Amino acid sequence: xxxxxxxxxxxxxxxxxxxxxxxxxxxxxxxxxxxxxxxxxxxxxxxxxxxxxxxxxxxxxxxxxxxxxxxxxxxxxxxxxxxxxxxxxxxxxxxxxxxxxxxxxxxxxxxxxxxxxxxxxxxxxxxxxxxxxxxxxxxxxxxxxxxxxxxxxxxxxxxxxxxxxxxxxxxxxxxxxxxxxxxxxxxxxxxxxxxxxxxxxxxxxxxxxxxxxxxxxxxxxxxxxxxxxxxxxxxxxxxxxxxxxxxxxxxxxxxxxxxxxxxxxxxxxxxxxxxxxxxxxxxxxxxxxxxxxxxxxxxxxxxxxxxxxxxxxxxxxxxxxxxxxxxxxxxxxxxxxxxxxxxxxxxxxxxxxxxxxxxxxxxxxxxxxxxxxxxxxxxxxxxxxxxxxxxxxxxxxxxxxxxxxxxxxxxxxxxxxxxxxxxxxxxxxxxxxxxxxxxxxxxxxxxxxxxxxxxxxxxxxxxxxxxxxxxxxxxx
Numbered sequence: 491x492x493x494x495x496x497x498x499x500x501x502x503x504x505x506x507x508x509x510x511x512x513x514x515x516x517x518x519x520x521x522x523x524x525x526x527x528x529x530x531x532x533x534x535x536x537x538x539x540x541x542x543x544x545x546x547x548x549x550x551x552x553x554x555x556x557x558x559x560x561x562x563x564x565x566x567x568x569x570x571x572x573x574x575x576x577x578x579x580x581x582x583x584x585x586x587x588x589x590x591x592x593x594x595x596x597x598x599x600x601x602x603x604x605x606x607x608x609x610x611x612x613x614x615x616x617x618x619x620x621x622x623x624x625x626x627x628x629x630x631x632x633x634x635x636x637x638x639x640x641x642x643x644x645x646x647x648x649x650x651x652x653x654x655x656x657x658x659x660x661x662x663x664x665x666x667x668x669x670x671x672x673x674x675x676x677x678x679x680x681x682x683x684x685x686x687x688x689x690x691x692x693x694x695x696x697x698x699x700x701x702x703x704x705x706x707x708x709x710x711x712x713x714x715x716x717x718x719x720x721x722x723x724x725x726x727x728x729x730x731x732x733x734x735x736x737x738x739x740x741x742x743x744x745x746x747x748x749x750x751x752x753x754x755x756x757x758x759x760x761x762x763x764x765x766x767x768x769x770x771x772x773x774x775x776x777x778x779x780x781x782x783x784x785x786x787x788x789x790x791x792x793x794x795x796x797x798x799x800x801x802x803x804x805x806x807x808x809x810x811x812x813x814x815x816x817x818x819x820x821x822x823x824x825x826x827x828x829x830x831x832x833x834x835x836x837x838x839x840x841x842x843x844x845x846x847x848x849x850x851x852x853x854x855x856x857x858x859x860x861x862x863x864x865x866x867x868x869x870x871x872x873x874x875x876x877x878x879x880x881x882x883x884x885x886x887x888x889x890x891x892x893x894x895x896x897x898x899x900x901x902x903x904x905x906x907x908x909x910x911x912x913x914x915x916x917x918x919x920x921x922x923x924x925x926x927x928x929x930x931x932x933x934x935x936x937x938x939x940x941x942x943x944x945x946x947x948x949x950x951x952x953x954x955x956x957x958x959x960x961x962x963x964x965x966x
Contacts, residue, residue: 491526491666497654501643508609509536511570511602513595514562516541516554516675519614521561522663523655525672527612528565539569540602542595544576546587547679554675561673570602588685603647611647615640616655616663617706621698622690624709633779634763635724638716639709659706727753727760734761737826742816743769744826747789747808758786765815769804789813795840809840826912828878833868833946839877842913847877847928848949862951864917864926867944870937871919875948880916886924887934897927904930917948 498504512527514520527537539562543555555571562569580590599611624639642656655663667674683689698705730753737744743765750758762782766773781800788798789808798806807814812827829839831849839847884897901911917926925935928950937945 491522491530493658493662494526494530494654497642497652497657501652503610503643503650503652505531505535505610507534509538509606510610510612511538511540511599511606511608512612513599513614514539514541514558514569515677516558517677518667518672518674519616519655519660519663521672521674522666523612523614524561524567525670526666528567536606537567538602538606538608539567540599541569541571542598543571543573544591544594545573546576546591547677550678554677557673557675570605572598574598600647603649607648609649611649611651613651613653614655614663615653616658616660617710618660618691618695620656620713621695621706621709622687624713625690625694626686631779634760635717635720638713638720640713641717642714656710657707659704723756723760724764727757727764730757731761731764735765736812738768741769742814744812744814747811747813750813751790755786759783762786766800766804769815769817770802807842809842812842814842826879828876831873831875831877831917831948833873833875841877841915845915845928846951847915848951850947850949851945861927861929861932862949864928864932864936864948864950865945866925866935866937866948867946869944871923871925871935872921874920875925876918876920877915878918879913880911884916884924886927886931888931889934889936897924900927900931906930915950 508531510527510531512520512524514524524537524539531537539558541555541558543551545551552573555573559569559571561567574594576587576591576594579585579594580587583590583593585593602608603611620639624637627637627639640653640656642653644651666672679685680688683692702708734745734749734753735743736746745765750761753761759779759782762785785798785806788796793808795807795809797808800806803817805814805816807816811829827842829841831837831839831847833849836850837848839849841847880897885894886897886900887894897916901914906914914930915928916924917928918924919935923933923935925933926948928948
């Protein structure tokens, strides 16, 4: 078929020496694709049919499988077929039937790609499918790459997933089957309006075709343009997010709020989507652009702290200048940070782990005892002060002690749990000298004998445990 040759040339692909697996349901689209590939691929290439019986229609779907096997045997095509109880799988995974069927089908396809060391998985989605998909995505409020619909070529396992029929209408494929006497089976459920796709197919698509016979080509052109634009914006976003993400692990990402909000809004949205794609193995179907919109509005508020609950247990915790995405609430204790204290105004600095630092100018003369309170002045240390997590080689000059002591040794002596040491606050002055380890030790730089107007007091307070819910929590 000429359209397949044009598709391969357009995408700079070749069937030479390739193994091609074709997803074959037994319907006209996949049978036409299998028939056309059998007659056009070079002798150095291998063709394999892959069929999945989802067992939705009992004996009828089993007969579809036998039909595909018989056709392949007559044509000398290797056929890999599998029956899967998708209904049972859907119940176990709490998925709808269509999503479960897709997961099972693509897992089988991937297994066959690995088994046969295949170069391509060819599927028979056509231009009408593209229209339906893009309209369904638009109706759901999908943005970004998802709105572009079905991609003609993408990586799949160690090879490529290709869809050579996207420039064709359904009618073109039916005409091919008729002209070349290609047999096929029909699925009666395609005539029902139970599924969203069928409703678009039966009620919206005919109207569009009346307006423009080649509407499928116009939608495909829009899809390609959207894909090109989106891939460019994603690459730009990925580069910019290097300045936004401050810490990352397999199940946790910490960002700098101000750096994210400094990006243009289109990059902010895509930046959040990148984070979600990284953390979720598969972004939940319950997730939508609405979640990202709510998040960006929430994070732009001036509240110093708060939290959001995202689908599947993802927690988003905002604490002053940072925001943490994590599947483990206690993991918010293990992040690095650095905050600045000017000393000019009274302020509350929210720290990860459920603590805060209250900064004030002491207005009354009183004893400042205990390691949870530290007083100093601009005459004693150089401002601004910084509150940060520990660094390798940190040392502090303690009161009543000659020389300095390792912060690491102080943590050991004070029996600070290992899980808390990396997030414990360290206070330094502008020269980098450690002046206080809140709750543990004070340095020689504490200054009490100054006038009340010059004295600046820092108080270390327990706020809310990280394992609890941060204040101003929002759920949806």
